[in-house]
Amino acid sequence: MSKLRIKKGDQVVILAGRDKGARGKILNVDPSKKRVWVEKVNFVKRHHRQSEKYPQGGIIEKEASIDISNVRLICPRCGEITTTRHIVKDDATRPRVCAKCGEELE
Ligand SMILES: [Zn+2]
Structure with missing residues (x-):
């Protein structure tokens, strides 16, 4: 991957x-x-x-x-220079989230 x-x-x-x-x-x-x-x-x-x-x-x-x-x-949410990580949600989707503010980016 x-x-x-x-x-x-x-x-x-x-x-x-x-x-x-x-x-x-x-x-x-x-x-x-x-x-x-x-x-x-x-x-x-x-x-x-x-x-x-x-x-x-x-x-x-x-x-x-x-x-x-x-x-x-x-990050489009918090405006910080950041990295992303993936979280796994209950519905098995894996959205990217901001490593700083934790908001989903999609
Ligand atoms: Zn952010």
Whole structure:
């Protein structure tokens, strides 16, 4: 089982690198490579020719993935930088909960 505890849509803070301290939303997760894409973090410039997808052509700035160990979840309930854990409820669901405030995150 994957130990990933970050999901698409989570708010995270960046712990290392050029964008250290930045906050943003998880756009995508690659569990096999343990990489995440965070909104407006680790922008890289790519050159594109004019095409249907890029009608202006030229330089496109786009997020590049960063290692999942370099992000930490921001709890949407208490606003603290936190980790999550899973609890098992009576109905056998296993929601993520904030390790700081104990609130369910889903
Ligand atoms: Zn919390």
